[in-house]
Amino acid sequence: MKKVLFVFLILVFSIFAIAAPKYILKFGTVAAPTQPQVKAMEKFAEVVKELSGGNIEVQIFHSGQLGDQRSMILAVMRGDLDMLCDTGPAWFADIGGMPEFGVFNAAYVFKDLDHMYRVMTSKMVQDMFNQLAKKTNLRVLDTWYLGTRELNLTSKVGPVKTPEDLKGVKLRMPNSKVYLDMGRALGAQPTPMDFTDVYLGLKTGAIDGQDNPLPTDLAAKFVEVTKYIVLTDHLIGILNPVINEKLWESMPEEYKVYIKKAMEVARYYMNYLVTQQEAELLNTFVKDYGMEIVIPNKEAFMKRALEYYSQPQFDKLWGKGMYKKIQNM
Numbered sequence: 001m002k003k004v005l006f007v008f009l010i011l012v013f014s015i016f017a018i019a020a021p022k023y024i025l026k027f028g029t030v031a032a033p034t035q036p037q038v039k040a041m042e043k044f045a046e047v048v049k050e051l052s053g054g055n056i057e058v059q060i061f062h063s064g065q066l067g068d069q070r071s072m073i074l075a076v077m078r079g080d081l082d083m084l085c086d087t088g089p090a091w092f093a094d095i096g097g098m099p100e101f102g103v104f105n106a107a108y109v110f111k112d113l114d115h116m117y118r119v120m121t122s123k124m125v126q127d128m129f130n131q132l133a134k135k136t137n138l139r140v141l142d143t144w145y146l147g148t149r150e151l152n153l154t155s156k157v158g159p160v161k162t163p164e165d166l167k168g169v170k171l172r173m174p175n176s177k178v179y180l181d182m183g184r185a186l187g188a189q190p191t192p193m194d195f196t197d198v199y200l201g202l203k204t205g206a207i208d209g210q211d212n213p214l215p216t217d218l219a220a221k222f223v224e225v226t227k228y229i230v231l232t233d234h235l236i237g238i239l240n241p242v243i244n245e246k247l248w249e250s251m252p253e254e255y256k257v258y259i260k261k262a263m264e265v266a267r268y269y270m271n272y273l274v275t276q277q278e279a280e281l282l283n284t285f286v287k288d289y290g291m292e293i294v295i296p297n298k299e300a301f302m303k304r305a306l307e308y309y310s311q312p313q314f315d316k317l318w319g320k321g322m323y324k325k326i327q328n329m
Contacts, residue, residue: 156205
């Protein structure tokens with residue numbers, strides 16, 4: 001009897017193993033292999049494969065191998081690409097057709113990292129993510145800290161300390177209304193350019209500067225062709241990794257749990273890498289690249305941003321008083 005039961009159990013487990021669906025997920029990014037988000041994506045792939053017993057395999061395509069940010073977002077919406085790392089509020093506002101997301105990419109809307117996570121994990125934002133999935137097929141899986149964005153300028157510009165110093169400065173921004181508005185809020189002349197073209201743009205003078213977190217400045221080698229880091233701390237940068245909603249809904253519930261848990265592990269790994277690098281990089285920039293670190297009048301930048309975002313157009317886009325509401329959450 002025991003032998004028969006043992007054989008029966010083996011048969012059941014074998015059938016289950018055969019029946020368990022397998023997924024090979026393509027995960028895209030424009031980031032270079034040395035950047036924290038790619039390392040976090042690799043951690044995600046490792047953990048989700050282990051949790052799923054090998055039934056979820058993730059293939060990572062870095063450095064824009066599958067296209068620029070815009071084309072990959074559209075590919076995920078269509079279902080031609082499974083997952084993407086390079087999304088966030090600005091893209092949801094622009095391509096996703098939900099302008100209310102733009103407030104989360106406004107200069108100085110977040111006070112610090114803890115404040116950002118209080119906001120982005122709130123019921124209000126989770127409800128917005130659900131609406132986004134219904135409207136665009138983009139299912140937000142998590143929020144990762146990309147770093148605090150600082151100004152990074154060429155020698156031509158000189159040391160910038162106030163918004164007035166940025167007048168006429170061609171500051172690269174992603175080709176998104178939200179980011180272009182952020183450039184204007186800082187006092188610059190925002191110039192749309194894809195991330196993969198920024199290094200050459202800085203080198204040739206097509207742009208006078210760009211803004212990114214410090215780890216990105218190093219990983220993308222912008223420090224080789226710029227002179228100044230201006231510590232404006234104007235934006236807590238975030239990424240919202242997404243998956244195609246129809247694919248997500250087709251998955252067994254336990255697979256969704258594996259993906260969410262693996263995303264959480266990757267988030268902590270990403271946040272650790274970014275905060276560690278931010279603590280170390282200023283000294284590296286000065287010693288190894290001869291850059292100058294500028295401490296600006298941050299209050300002047302914050303005042304200008306508040307004045308800029310007080311225009312009626314932003315109440316129409318985001319909801320009345322939303323900028324201040326987010327700051328006070």
